[in-house]
Amino acid sequence: MVGPKRIIDNLSFAVDAGETLALAGSNGSGKTTTLRCLLGTMRPTSGRALIAGSPFSPRNSTRVGYLPEERGLYRKERVLDVMSYFGHLKGLDRVRARKEAVSYLERVGLGDKQRSRLDKLSGGQHQKVQLGIAIMNEPHLLVLDEPTKGLDPINRQLLMDLVVECQARGSGVILVTHHMEEIERLCQRALVLRDGVAKAHGTIAEIQAAFGSRRILVRSADVISESTTFSVESRQGDLYRLIPRSGAPDRDILSELVATGSRVARFEPQKTSMQEIFVRLYSEDAA
C-alpha cells in the first residue's frame, strides 16, 4: 500500500486578463494536476483556486475555455454538429454557434471537414476542432494543456497565432507547454514547476535576469583580450562572446573596449534562452 503523495506544494499564482502565463515543468511535475485543481476536477487538500474571484462552477464555466491534455470529443459525431453543440452549451445561440464554427473551421483549413465524423480526422485535425470549441465564445480564461503537441510546424504556428488573438481580445491564458520557444514567443510570464514546487515565477525578463547568465556579443576587427570588466568566452573571426565579470555594467564594458582601442562594430547583450534556464533549474545545482 502506497501512502499519500504531495503533488503540488505551496503554489500561488495569478493570471490577468490579456496575458499569457506559461506553466512549465518536466513530466510529472504537477502541471496537469494544477489545472485540474483550478477547474474543479480535483480538490486540493488545502488552498483555493479562483476564477474571477469565484471557484470554478457551472456559473462561470461557460467563460472558461479548456483544452485538456487528453483529446477526446464524441468520435461518432460530425465536426460541425459537435462544435455547434458545445458553442450552444457555452451560451451562444444556435445560429451564432454554427456560424462561429464554420468560420473557425475555414480559418484552420478544415472547411471541407464540416460533415466529417470526428473519428475520420487525423490527431492534429481533431486537436484543432477541440481548440475551436475552447475559444469559440471568447472565454475570459483559456486553459491550454500542451495545445501544440503533435502538430506540424504550419499548424503549430497557426495555433500560436490563435492564442495570441485570444490574448489580444482580453482572455487570460494559461499555457502548459514543453516548448521553451513557445514561452518566449507567446508568454509574458512563466511559472516553472519542479516536483510540485515553483522553481521560477515571474515575467520572462525577471526569470532571465534571475537565472540566466549574461553574455555580450561583440564584433570588432581589433583583437579583444581579457579585462577587468569581462572575460572572453569564445572567438570566431571578428565575433567575440564576452562574459561580464560580476556586476560590471554593459556601459563599462563598452567604455573599456573603446578605451583600449577596439573599433566596435556590434555590441549586443544577449538574453539567456528559456531552454537554457529550464535545464539549469533542473540541474543538480538547482536542486
Ligand SMILES: Nc1ncnc2c1ncn2[C@@H]1O[C@H](COP(=O)(O)OP(=O)(O)OP(=O)(O)O)[C@@H](O)[C@H]1O
Ligand atoms: N490520478 C492520479 N492518481 C495518482 N497519481 C497521479 C494521478 N494523476 C497524476 N498523478 C501523479 O501526480 C504527479 C503529477 O502529475 P501531472 O499529470 O500533474 O504531471 P504533469 O506535469 O502534467 O506531467 P506531463 O508533463 O507528463 O503531462 C505525477 O507523479 C503523477 O504520477
